[in-house]
Amino acid sequence: MADSxxxxxxxxxxxxxxxHIHAVEKLVFVGQSQYQRVExxxxxxxxxxxILDGEIQxxxxxxxxxxxxxxxPALALCPDPRRVLLIGGGEGATLREVLRHPTVExxxxxxxxxxxxxxxxxxxxxxxxGAFDDPRTRIVCxxxxxxxxxxxxxxxxxxxxxxxxxxxxxxQLLFTREFYQTARKRLARGGWLAIQGDSCxxxxxxxxxxxxxxxxxxxxxxxxxxxxxxxxxxxxxxAIAGDGHGADPLAVTAAEIDRRLEERGVRGLRFYDxxxxxxxxxxxxHIRAAIEKEERVNTDADPIRERFPGRW
Numbered sequence: 001m002a003d004s005x006x007x008x009x010x011x012x013x014x015x016x017x018x019x020h021i022h023a024v025e026k027l028v029f030v031g032q033s034q035y036q037r038v039e040x041x042x043x044x045x046x047x048x049x050x051i052l053d054g055e056i057q058x059x060x061x062x063x064x065x066x067x068x069x070x071x072x073p074a075l076a077l078c079p080d081p082r083r084v085l086l087i088g089g090g091e092g093a094t095l096r097e098v099l100r101h102p103t104v105e106x107x108x109x110x111x112x113x114x115x116x117x118x119x120x121x122x123x124x125x126x127x128x129x130g131a132f133d134d135p136r137t138r139i140v141c142x143x144x145x146x147x148x149x150x151x152x153x154x155x156x157x158x159x160x161x162x163x164x165x166x167x168x169x170x171x172q173l174l175f176t177r178e179f180y181q182t183a184r185k186r187l188a189r190g191g192w193l194a195i196q197g198d199s200c201x202x203x204x205x206x207x208x209x210x211x212x213x214x215x216x217x218x219x220x221x222x223x224x225x226x227x228x229x230x231x232x233x234x235x236x237x238x239a240i241a242g243d244g245h246g247a248d249p250l251a252v253t254a255a256e257i258d259r260r261l262e263e264r265g266v267r268g269l270r271f272y273d274x275x276x277x278x279x280x281x282x283x284x285x286h287i288r289a290a291i292e293k294e295e296r297v298n299t300d301a302d303p304i305r306e307r308f309p310g311r312w
Contacts, residue, residue, distance in 0.1 A: 029122075047060030066196075070194060071194070072272040074192035083104075084156060092131050095128065099131050107138070110143075154187060162174050176298050177218060189243065197238055198306075212239055219241035223240050226280065249281050254278050257273065
């Protein structure tokens with residue numbers, strides 16, 4: 001929509017009753033793949049952003065918060081991460097964060113949508129920062145679940161940076177118990193699965209507790225975390241899950257995290273460090289309570305079906 005200010009307005013809908021409304025300066029790219037509608041726009045407040053099927057994914061101004069929170073804890077906890085798998089993350093920012101670690105020798109990025117990749121390469125340069133062309137990167141255009149179901153070498157870390165489980169979304173079956181069981185088989189001993197787990201907004205705390213409950217059906221150790229992402233107008237949920245042989249994120253001190261990052265030569269972080277690490281794994285009481293009382297396990301037969309994407 002447009003009004004007398006001259007702006008178009010993008011509604012990032014939380015539900016039928018709530019939305020975060022962004023002023024749009026320019027629509028940069030519009031594309032329709034066989035999987036989704038891909039749009040890239042410049043917003044007045046948060047800069048360039050990626051929109052998939054009408055739902056905002058990330059913003060130039062604060063995407064570093066989202067992507068560092070997803071990537072850095074799991075790699076910091078791994079003693080010597082060498083092989084890493086990313087499913088989704090078409091902007092290239094998750095890949096960028098993985099490649100900050102000089103120990104990483106191979107980063108396999110499995111992205112379903114080649115239209116998304118080409119749009120990101122051309123129009124989101126600050127997001128990927130050249131990561132697509134790093135010699136350690138291997139890009140595979142394929143369904144992430146199909147890729148993991150084939151036999152292969154284990155990974156030290158697996159990242160799921162996928163869209164929320166909306167009705168008819170290609171990501172819907174990447175949040176289920178069966179998929180997590182498949183992912184666990186491809187993790188190295190002491191490795192971590194790291195995911196984005198949807199909103200922890202006070203009036204929208206439905207999906208995140210189910211995701212954590214489902215992970216706990218599969219993994220001996222599951223550690224949820226939350227952060228505030230300003231452009232989302234919401235707290236956002238994450239989790240790392242492992243076999244119990246990795247370091248306990250609640251026991252590792254801030255000083256130890258900072259030491260590991262320094263010794264590995266990890267540079268350029270703007271959000272994550274030891275103090276941030278100690279904070280993000282300590283959830284507020286009402287979110288802990290919602291997780292503990294959750295009984296639903298998300299399955300292939302009855303997956304989560306979210307209903308409220310954003311809209312113009």
